[in-house]
Amino acid sequence: MSEDPKKVSNNDLPNSQFGGGFVDADTVNVGQLGGDINNYNVVVNPPPTLTRQEYRNRQALLTKVKNFWVKGVLEKSLYHQVLIELGLEERPDAITNPLSEIIEIGDDSSQPLPEGTKVIDVFDEIGTGATLLILGEPGSGKTTTLLELARDLIARAEQDTNQLIPVVFNLSSWAKKRQTIADWLVEELNTVYQVPNKIGQALVTQQQLLPLLDGLDEVKAEYRNDCIVALNKFHQKYGAELVVCSRIKDYQALSNRLNFQKAVCIRLLTLEEVCHYLDSVGADLTGLRTLIAQYQEWQELAQSPLMLNIMTLAYQGVVVEYLPKNDVVEKLRLQIFNDYIERMFKHRKTNRQYKNAQVKHWLIWLAQRVAKESQTVFFLEKMQPYWLINRKQKRTYRLMVGLMIVLMFGLMFGLMAGLMSGLMVGLMVGLVVGLMVGLVVGLDTGLIVVRDKEVTEEIKTVKILQVNWKKILIYLLTEGLIIGLMAGLIIGLMFGQMFGLMIGLMAGLMIGLEAGLIKGLMTGLIKGLEAGLESSEIETKTSPNQGIWKSARNAITVCLMGGLTFGLMVGLMVGLMEGLMVGLMEGMVGLIGGLMVGLMIGLMVGLIGGLKNGGKACIQHFILRLVLYFNNYIPWNYARFLDYAADRIFLQKVGGGYIFIHRMLMEHFAEMELEN
Incomplete structure (x- = not known):
């Protein structure tokens, strides 16, 4: 249990606790608001030299984050051609200042940062152990700002192994189990990035990660305060560097505050910046410029970078007479999103595999499901019966x-x-x-x-099965030969009392050894397979539904390996015993019979093992897809449809998963009525 932060006098300031971490310093100078601490004397252990495997794991994780989020999302964002320069302002009132209980701090009002200040500049200014909160209105560019920070930090980490590994997570999934942040990070590393639990645990506990946490506002409302408490505890325990993003109004409505060093808020665009952006796009936006200049409602919506980009895509070449006009901002927003959807259907005139009404219907269902389950990245294999x-x-x-x-x-x-x-x-x-x-x-x-009103059983894909033959052989020897010999001696002694010691001992050894070896081999093979099938999470989700295909491969492997191996061993054992007892020719007959019996029993054992190791998940997933298809919630080839939707800029591909291009578009689809 961590001790409570101390309140100390000025003469004990060097041994005070700030933000969950103890500072041993001769002098502590308070600079900017947020607790900049200079001239500190902290003992930092140098990072251990990485082994070749550890270096490969590090580079693999960096590559996944870069491919998933920088190349897959940031570089394919709506405004990747003309980047909008986002202004920042410091918001010290949004965080709990660790120095506020020790010395009096000045004004905590918002402070605009100099023009051209990047989020990486703010992060660097905080220094070692940086913790940063990024706030903003819906559509203001919070996720884009976070991914720009990820891009810059990844570039550093690729060149310097002493740098922490920046990894993007979405906090929305935390609410499902509400575990500690450390356990949640390990689980998310496993689920999203396919990092084995053992490696993920080491990365977290050894503080090798720099978690970039998006979507605090996407955590279910009743759990957001608890999530802040969990984040503060995690920072206090590990002293970890953290970056968190949230919608500002949702964050301000909470009773708890993050115990971070600095908070910044993304400023909305000014009318001058909006006009400059429209001029930079180079498309025919005369009608849009006219409405933005004339109507306050359009100006208010255009202050959001997301809405501004949606407008430019929806209304290129549209004259002012055909543009929507509404003095209610929310109704105007809905109309703009609807026009964007219709325009994107015309975005690709070729390769029209689905009717527009079908696409909209399936996207509405998907948005409603992921919104209800608080999911951000959608994986096909994560669809559940509920x-x-x-x-x-x-x-x-x-x-x-x-x-x-x-x-x-x-x-x-x-x-x-x-x-x-x-x-x-x-x-x-x-x-x-x-x-x-x-x-x-x-x-x-x-x-x-x-x-039962609810179906609660989850479909769980299995991990890659790596067979450890050494363990299997150990179990076979210990459970098979030893038990068989012991059983043979006991039965032999019993028979010896009835038929004479030598005859009884020979017959007992034969019968006991045969029965014991069969029993021992059965037990040894089952236990050996269970112990030898070591799990390491599926390497990477680079294609849709890869988890189910891996599960199917594992099920077939276990079924064939268990069935054929068991059948062969039993057949050989029966043939050997028959040969010793009645001669070689009869032993061959026994061998064939043993193989037949062993194969039959082995196939049954293999089928059970295959179902437990991925087969059941494949059956459940197939049946679920079938039910959803016949109820017109999904198409037959779901992966092809998701790629089709991504091509029309409704979705974006993240590794083997998919996300809506923005949460506001997902919410728009989710609020639409799902028609039969």
Whole structure:
């Protein structure tokens, strides 16, 4: 438990606690508001020399952040051709100043920063251990400013391994579990950037990351104060450098404040800056210029860089007579977004794979789902059964999943029966039995869903399975040979009392060794596979739905490996025992029989293992997609549609996921009515 910050007198100032970190200094000079501390004497351990693997991991993470957010989002933003120069002002009233309880600080009103000041300049001015809060109105460019900072920091980190690794996160997902920020960072590194938990834990605890946290205002309203408390605790415990973004009104409405060193607010554009931007675009915007010059409502909306860019894309070449006019700002905003949507449908005249009404319908559903779940980046494999809207859809989903799984077991029984009584007859019998059992289980599942109002089970993709054969062999030897020999000796001694020591001991050893080895090998293989299948998270999500495809590959690997290995071992063991007891020829018959039995049992064991290691997730995902498709919430090829929407500048691709080009556009779609 961390100690409470001390209140000290001037003569004890060198040993005071500021912002959650203890400072041991001979002199502490207060510079600008926010607690600049100079002439400090802090013992900093030099970073350890990186191994080759650690260096590769570092560079891989930097590359992912750069590709996902800088190249994928920042450089493809709405105004990447003509960059708007955003003005900044310091907002000391937005943070809890660590020096305010020790000495009297002057005016805490907003202070405009010099023209041309970049966010990287503000960050550098704070110094080591920098913590920065970026505020702004909706559409003012907060995320763009954060990504510009990420771009500059990544460039430094690529050249200097002593620099922290800047990583972009969105705080909206924190509200789901509301864990500590350290645990949440590890989980997000795993989910978004595919960093194994062990490596992520080391990056966080060893303070190698510089988290750039967007979307504090996207955390569910009832949890935002708790999120600020968690951020303050994280900073106090680790002394970590942090940058957080939030809409200013949502932040000001909270009772808690971030214990950061500096806060800046992005200024809205002036009319002069708006006119300069319109002149720089070079497109035919005469009608738009006229309305902005004449109407206050247009001027108010144009102060937002997002809305200004939306206007320029929606109204290029449109004469003033055809532009919307409304003296209510919110209604005018809605009309501008609607016009932007219609204009983007005409943005690409070729490759029209979908009707405009279909695209809008699917985007509305997607926006409503991600808004409800407080998601920012949408991954196809992260769709969940509780996204289904009504009870009928949920019942259909559960019934089809149960039916599919039991039919797979029916097919497996058919293969087993086919090996014994002919393939065609066995398959028919197995499928009929599987279908009957599947219908019973499926109907029972459906009745359960009628009673259950919600489907709460999540679809969880699995990790890459790396087989550790050393552990498997250890389990096989310990569980197989040792148990088998012990069982043989015990049975031999029992038989020796009845038939004579030598005969009983020989027979007992044969029977006990055979039974013990089969039992031991079964146990050893199962435990060995479980221990040997070491998990490291899927390497990277560079293509949509890659997590499901990886899960399918893992399921097939486990099923075949478990089934074939088990069948081969049992067959060899039975053949060996038969050969020792009755001779070589009979042993060959025993070998074939053992292989048959082992293969049948092994395939069943492999099927169970495959379902546990990705197979069930694949079935659930497929059935969920099927239900959503037949209810017209998604198209058949969802990844192709998402790329289509990104081509029309509704979405942007982030690695293997997708985001709306801006939260305001997502909110606009989410507020629209989903028609049948």
